[in-house]
Amino acid sequence: MVGVSDIPCVGKVVDRISDATVNALFRGLRYMFCYKALVDELNSEISKVNIEEVRVSRKAAAERDNGKIIYDHVLEWQKEVKEIQESTNEFSPSWRCIQSLPIPNPISRFRQGRQAVKKAKKVNELLDSGVKLMENEIAYHPAVVNEPKPETAYQRFQSREGAYGKLWDALVTEGSAPILGLYGMPGVGKTRMMEQIWSEAKEKKIFKKVVREDVGSETLDVIKVQNQIAGYLECNFESQDNVDRRASQLKHSLLNKGKILLILDDVWREIPFDVIGIPCEDEISSMGSKILLTSREKDACLRNKCKDPVKITILTEEEAWDLFKNTVGACQIESLQDEFLARRVSLKCSGLPLVIRAVGKALLFASHNSWKDALAQLEKGSVEKIAGIDPHVYACFKLSIDRLEEDAKSCLFLCSLFPEDADIYVRKLI
Structure with a gap:
């Protein structure tokens, strides 16, 4: 007896429809009757992804400790792993206790089986991606930021x-x-x-x-x-x-x-x-x-x-005094009750901002006698002849160094043995 499938062209379509129907039917039966095995398979894959996630996280932490930045696709992978872990909690190994519970109805078993298969596919993809991440670089050094790093705000004169x-x-x-x-x-x-x-x-x-x-x-x-x-x-x-x-x-x-x-x-x-x-x-x-x-x-x-x-020229006398007063502090100047003494010290700084700040900081919280001694040192102290350095400037720097604590002074001298702009590591300095 001739059937619809025997008609040319129409028969091929019917065969394809039949194959699709059969495949869908078998998938549905597999979801329904093999749902426990499917969930077990999913849990096994989740365990593998968890192990890979720990490896990636440790590698990422080590890279961060080295000052590197983690690539965006690595962060996205970690985010997806976390989401899949949270969404598969319902399929955790404790699910095995289902045997002690009433048997789920066919619709529930079908849904659980189908969800397990879908999630297992996603987990497999994440697992493959995680393996590739471990085989390649997951972080990079940030670009060098070249910006001015002044110790003090720029002051206009x-x-x-x-x-x-x-x-x-x-x-x-x-x-x-x-x-x-x-x-x-x-x-x-x-x-x-x-x-x-x-x-x-x-x-x-x-x-x-x-x-x-x-x-x-x-x-x-x-x-x-x-x-x-x-x-x-x-x-x-x-x-x-x-x-x-x-x-x-x-x-x-x-x-x-x-x-x-x-x-x-x-x-x-x-x-x-x-x-x-x-x-x-x-x-x-x-x-x-x-x-x-x-x-x-x-x-x-x-x-x-x-x-x-x-x-660029030196500061005027009044500009130098304003900078000196701001460095030392108006209250400190007032506590001396001898502004003339402070002005004389300021004049010895030769209108150079760097020298003014160095001397001003050296005399912070100093007594009136200390100020007088400092002025005497600047006026009468012996100075070295250094090419390009004014003798008064040398005397000012010598004053600021002499007023350092001995440990700080030793540390400063040790640092001066290194090349200019060198990176001085504390361990090497010690």
Whole structure:
């Protein structure tokens, strides 16, 4: 007898429908009659995921301890594992006690079996993902944040507004000189003014990136300078000792960053830009980028192709007194009942903010006799002849050091044995 399935085309459709119906029927029967085995299988997979989750969590904790940031997809995996753990509590091993309870009706058994299969599929996917996470990196080092870290808030002085304004205009004016310079004697506040300009430029988003390098020292360490600049650019050198290859790579990294501000602080001599990997004037200008130099000497700025360096001068007598009074504290000055003595000490600081703060902090809470002794030391004390350092400035710093506790003084002298801007570890210092 010929049936519907024997009709061409129609027969194939009926066969497919029949297969789908049979498969659905068998799945339903499996859910209903094998639900205990399905739940046991789910619990077994959950146990495996729990083990993997512990491994990932331990690895993530170790990476955090090393200062790394966990990738978002790892955090998402942990979140999904937690959700699946909470949603499968109803299928916990204690479910085996169901045998002591009345047998669930067929509909309940069907639902439990079907849910167990669905969740087992998701658990298997999480398990596979967890294994892959353990085989690869799950965290990364955060980008180096290059921001000014001044110890004190920038204080504006009327005598310096002209220098600040001139430097700022040169920095933001399109078509102005690409290399700028700021110079002045030690302790006058060059670095602090530079940091304020840096902060303002960052706040107003004038540059895509600001890179600072403390050059310092009379001997230029090209590798060190390259490493510090590259660190802020997240540029990983392919060569550790080939200066030329490193310079080429660093130069292209700087050019690829777009409009940047490169700060070279405490410059003592002519810097070989090409040897380090710093683009030439035309390339800097074409990007809209700027190089800002700070130095003790005007000559050092000129040697580095800065055509019109800005000089930062010492404070006026009244500005110096205001800063000194703010550092020591008005109440402390009043308690001396001898403002003239305090003013004489302030005058000996030569109008240099760094010196004023050092001496002011050294005399905090000091007695009237201590102030008199300090003035006598500044006026009559023997001073060393150090190139570039005014004798009165040396005497002021010597006073601030002499007033330290012996342990603090020893610690300071030990720290001075390390290179400038070195990372000094406490264990090594001890």
